[in-house]
Amino acid sequence: MTFPTYDEFCARVAVVRTQIAAACASAGRDPAEVGLLAVTKNHPPAAAEYAARLGLRAVGENRVQEGVEKRAQVAAPLEWELIGHLQSNKARLAATHFDRVQSVDSVKLVNHLGRAAGELGNPLRILLQVNAGRDPAKFGAELEDAPALLDAALAQPHLRVEGLMTIAPLSDDPDVARRTFVTLRELRDRLAAQTGAPLRELSMGMSGDLAAAVAAGSTLVRIGTALYGTRD
Numbered sequence: 001m002t003f004p005t006y007d008e009f010c011a012r013v014a015v016v017r018t019q020i021a022a023a024c025a026s027a028g029r030d031p032a033e034v035g036l037l038a039v040t041k042n043h044p045p046a047a048a049e050y051a052a053r054l055g056l057r058a059v060g061e062n063r064v065q066e067g068v069e070k071r072a073q074v075a076a077p078l079e080w081e082l083i084g085h086l087q088s089n090k091a092r093l094a095a096t097h098f099d100r101v102q103s104v105d106s107v108k109l110v111n112h113l114g115r116a117a118g119e120l121g122n123p124l125r126i127l128l129q130v131n132a133g134r135d136p137a138k139f140g141a142e143l144e145d146a147p148a149l150l151d152a153a154l155a156q157p158h159l160r161v162e163g164l165m166t167i168a169p170l171s172d173d174p175d176v177a178r179r180t181f182v183t184l185r186e187l188r189d190r191l192a193a194q195t196g197a198p199l200r201e202l203s204m205g206m207s208g209d210l211a212a213a214v215a216a217g218s219t220l221v222r223i224g225t226a227l228y229g230t231r232d
């Protein structure tokens with residue numbers, strides 16, 4: 001699949017929305033509860049311009065530098081979300097240029113982001129990334145460390161913790177992704193009950209596993225390949 005024209009992009013978004021609607025129908029969910037984040041990493045600024053033109057709310061980038069450079073080239077109103085691993089030494093850059101950081105996975109990073117947001121005088125919206133599939137190849141806090149990570153984030157006056165994010169392990173067995181997503185939702189339910197923080201956003205599901213994610217309660221699927229084609 002190659003980089004699409006705008007019309008092709010619109011057709012691909014329609015296909016993804018149909019998949020979301022079908023997964024919602026089987027799960028008895030309202031499709032309006034599931035947002036679509038267009039993942040523009042490794043694609044030209046036109047990818048973000050397409051998303052804005054179609055009225056999508058936000059795009060996702062996985063590298064700070066690439067996101068900062070691309071955002072500077074796109075005038076259209078869009079929110080930019082960081083979905084890739086963030087090192088503490090880039091926390092200030094990320095807090096300056098991104099509307100939300102989904103990949104917050106350590107207390108150290110929470111502290112750096114909290115300080116940066118305070119100095120910038122701008123509250124920063126975040127999600128906590130949890131390695132709910134216990135995948136050695138993935139970033140994210142371990143399940144056992146999630147409560148302490150949440151406590152640290154809630155203690156930061158300039159951070160707004162909106163929910164949790166996970167990436168399912170790559171596997172030929174679709175049940176691996178399904179279990180990962182159910183684990184994240186159950187963790188969210190438990191943490192929300194314990195702390196009183198609603199943690200409404202459950203960012204889970206990508207091009208290959210969005211149906212399982214929606215069935216498990218995803219409120220935001222992050223879709224790259226199905227919209228823009230394969231990345232080099």
Ligand SMILES: *Cc1c(COP(=O)(O)O)cnc(C)c1O
Pocket residue numbers: 039041062083084167206207208222223224225226
């Ligand atoms: C690249 C990426 C995606 C999109 O993956 P596709 O399989 O291309 O849809 C989603 N989430 C994260 C964190 C990513 O890095």
